[in-house]
Amino acid sequence: MELPCLILIILCVIAHAAGECAVERNERWKSGHVIKQLMSMTISGNNVKSDANPLIALRLVRQNRPLKEVKIFQQLRRSVAIALYKGLPLELEEAALDLMAFKAACQDPMDFYGHHKNVNLVKAVADKLLATLGKSANAQTPLFSDRGIAFGTLALCLENYDFPQNALNQLLQFNNYDQQLNTVPTDTLSLAILASTCLERRVRISVPHKTPGLESFLKSAVKKVLSQVHSSGIIGNLDSTAIAVQALVLNWRYYPKGAFDCMPSIHKLLHEITQKSFKNTLVASQVAMTLAGKTYMDINKPACHPKVLLDENVTPDTLDVNV
Template sequence: MSICRVIVFQFLITFGHSTKECHFFENKRHLVNSLLSTLLQSAKNGDPDPAAFLTLRLASQHSLKEERWIRQLLAEAAVRKMKEGEDFSTGLTALYTLAFRSACLDPADISDGHSRIDLVKHLNDKLKQETQSLELNQQPLTNYYQLTLAILALCIEKQPVSDYVVDDLIKRIMNYKAPFIKVFSVDTASMSVLALSCLHRSLSNQIARLEIEKPIVQLLMQLLGNKKDDGTIGNIYSTGLAVQALIANPELTFLQFKCSNYLERLISEIPKGTFDSVQRISHVIPALEGRTYLDVQSLDCTSDHDNLPQENKG
């Protein structure tokens, strides 16, 4: 066993935090439900946002009738956009893929009742374009946030991911002269952790797992290095996704991370209207529920309950 792994396991034994400890107090449930209500309402204004639906699915309380309605609208929008040739960016394709998987649907076979589309194939094609841009220009076609979101979605779909893309990401993370989190945003670093964590879990080769473990640890340390005294990581809007990255790796988190401090800070901002958009809410709710985007692959839709209080339904 390498020194690195020994140190990691020592942290686990001495200081590890389980994700079960990362959950808001139930007496604040009404505040979280108010954010869910905002997401439900957002679906009534044009095409639903796949990030909003994904977040609703990762919550522990549901309005099943409205979620089914949004799921249908989402399928109709995806098929229409694809048939009409609208540009599906890498990140948007990944979000649609994750959203449908969160509803226990196969993203490779999405239907509006008339036509069918294969989002997994489309996402693979998008990643090939990103790879070509990396090879030619040393930069992704879009950006590293969308690239790592695509890696995460494909990993959850058990699709192979280009070694070239993974190697490029690892090299950038491990560049000590230009730390990843200083070159890119906290959100990008957090999404990179989630993508690499999915790959790490899917590998059986211990040497390959160790190679991915190193950049995960590096990014987690950089995230913790960006924590502020006010209970944020980066800023209030990036804190939710950063917390997801940290709780996705309980065996690799360190003494400096006390989840409850960050959740209390996030909760305190809800009555102020700080999280006033789908994008801002979508990063926060999974963290408050002690979940991450990685949990999409283990959701059991048959166990859902229609338990969102009536006043919080859209």
């Protein structure tokens, strides 16, 4: 058999094993409602909130709303630039989501507005993450019980950030977390799974077959999330369901075939959209991604066609660092 054919067969087997978890074709119109709800939470007339979540969702779901993408990104970039220039405090989770939004928008987060001083969002997130890890060095709880650490690690991993060896060692020091994981909320644990999945792939590429600690953590964490699946489709609680689906679908190799059927969760999310149950942009964006069969890991695969490259034909607002 020709090698290319063999590779194609293997890829098809993997895709089949992983399964497809997204809205059925005849119900896709329903998922558009969550995007509309996201837009109403973000844009009101000429007022645009600085929020990374709607931009990430728009870019991954590919709703083809370039003008809204531009409006949201310009406001986000302006707010981040002012915060970094003035040294204003940024929460790790918020900064990490901003970094992922830049990645999804095909924009350079390391030097994106240099009128007065170059601003580097990657460095800002890395500094914040390393500082948080330093404070957690002697903690007796899993590092990923902190949602900011999970988001920060995921964002930097997607950016192919070169983690300092001591920080990487700290992140990879996994033990038997079966008992400790009982105290971690499902949404936080699901984010930890995504971050660990990204790290596991990075480490496996650079050090083949040497990720036993990560694989052990993923196996335990996935098992814990699976235990939170209800017959209604809810995983943990309603707000954690979408991100949990992302974590489980990406890590299908850590549970037996048939142990998780994502479609009850998909149908539950669709129903709750009609009830306008998702009140914050973080959860709503995760719902939009999940219904489209996307995860945060897809931020590494944006469609950077010139017609939707955010700054090609738009003059950015002048940045006033004295604001």
